[in-house]
Amino acid sequence: MAEAQAQRLAVLKIDRTARPRRKLLRRWPLWVGLAVVLALVVGMAVVGRAPGVRVAEVREARPGEQQTELSAAGYVSSRRRSVIAPQVAGRLVEVAVDEGDAVEKGQVLARLDDRDARVMAARSRAEVRAASQRLAAARATATRARNDLGRAEQLARAQVVTRASLEEAQAMASASSAEEQAAAAQLEAAREAARAADLQLSHTVVRAPFAGTVVRKLADEGAVLAPAAIEQENIGGIVELVDLGALEVEAEVSEEQLPRLELGQPALVFLDAYPDQAFVAKVRSVRPAIDRSKATADVNVAFEEIPPGVLPDMGARVAFLKEAVPAEALAKQDAALRVPASAVVQNGGESVVWVVQDGKVKRQPVRVAEKVGDEVALAQGPEPGTQVVVAPNGSLRPGRKVKVRPEGG
Incomplete structure (x- = not known):
């Protein structure tokens, strides 16, 4: 009886170990759905993210590129360029020139008080006059003493005067002669002092040491100036004067490249201010010193004809040539367009580049003329200045947005 009752109670007992399993089985579709949605969101984010690309600009080839031995950056300088400062200290009372004025050698630039x-x-000139009078008096005394000595010698020969009188006359003549010489020396010293004073007076007028153009005005009336500065540039300066007729380009060339250069070697200068023009030049000199910090030497390149509008400190690039380029060749390009060789890829049997425009890429066919170093010359392609993708990968599609990476990124 008790056993039968225990069996009936066992049937009514709830099995709690099976309950969680049934719940998990009921919820598995929900977990699967969440995983699918998450995967779709991640996939869409990855697909929609704009890939980063490196770009380069399509450029026009410069004249003389085929003959270029090496190139170097530099700037325009002048063989004659100076900060004009007074030779004496004083207060500036007049500046007679302004920036941009052309001046001649010897022209007055400024005046000091x-x-x-x-x-x-004036004091020195007065001392000259006084010394001149002293010399005149000393000469008169010396002349009288010499005359007295002559009479004394005659009387001594006639035994009219004593030996002592003769010796006294000789002493007076000798002393007066010495006084005359001293007065003459004092006059000469006074004259030299007067010349020095006049020179100091002339230094209050500052003149141009050479013909040139005033490029900077460094001081105005009322400024108290010291003599020409030695330790710091422009301290005590009034104006900066540059000879625009002696302009050249000073380029920095690495020391290992110096053996490839020689004096008189032809070159072309490309100024940043006039990028579409090439100016004929040649190597004038190589500074016989190496900048230890940069391992470079300064090479001075002289223009064949100084172009109008060129100013000191303009940025420039110099192409040192293997041989001179004829003048008529400067009017045309060696090749129409240049792009990095890695920007040109094959697509469907044709050469193409990926052009970046408005943040999106598009494919543009090109016609390759030749390979030049790490670039290719294009006989047909995008306009100069167009950005093209360097070393594009297979993920690019027409119309896809891209993010341009900075250089080195």
Whole structure:
């Protein structure tokens, strides 16, 4: 009886170990659905993200590229360029020129307060006059003493005067002669002092040491200036003067490239201000010193004819040539267009580049003329300045958005 009752109770007992399993079985479609949605979201984010690309600009080939031995960057300088400062200290009372003025050699640039210098010059001239009078008096005394000595010698020969009187006359003549010489020396010293005072007075007028153009005005009236500065540039300067007729390009060339250059070697200069023009030049000199910090030497390149509008400190690039380029060749390009060789890829049997425009890429066919170094010359392709993708990968599709990476990125 008890056993039968226990069996009936066992049937009514709930099996709690099976309950969680039934719940998990009921929820598995929900977990699968969430995983699918998450995968779709991640996939769409990856697909929709704009890939980063490196770009280069299509450029026109410069004249003389085929003959270029090496190239170097530099800037326009002048063989004659100076900060003009006074030779004496003083207060500036006049600046007679302004920036941009052309001046001749010896032209007055500025004047200093000359009142003290004029006083010193007048005093020196007065001392010259005084010394001249002293010399005249000494000469008169010396002349009288010499005459007295002559009479004393005659009287001594006639035994009219004593030996002592003769010796006294000789002493007076010798002393007066010495005084005459001293007065003459004092006059000469006074004259030299007067010349020095006049020179100091002339230094209050600052003149141009050479013909040139005023490129900077460094001081105005009222400034108190010291003599020409040695340790710091422009301290005490009034104007900066440049000879625009002696312009050249100073380029930095690495020391291992120097053996490839020689004096008189032909070159072409390309100025940043006039990128579409080439100017004929040649190597004028190589500075006989190496910049230890940069391992470069300065090479001076002289223009064959100084082009109008060129100014000091303009940026420039110099192409050192294997041989001179004829003048008529400067009017045309060696090849129409240049792009990095890695930008040109094969697609469907034709050469193409990927052009970046408005943040999207498009495929554009090109016609390759020849390979030049790490570039290719294009006989047909995008306009100069167009951005093309460098080393494109297979993920690019027409119309896809891209993100341009900076250089080195």
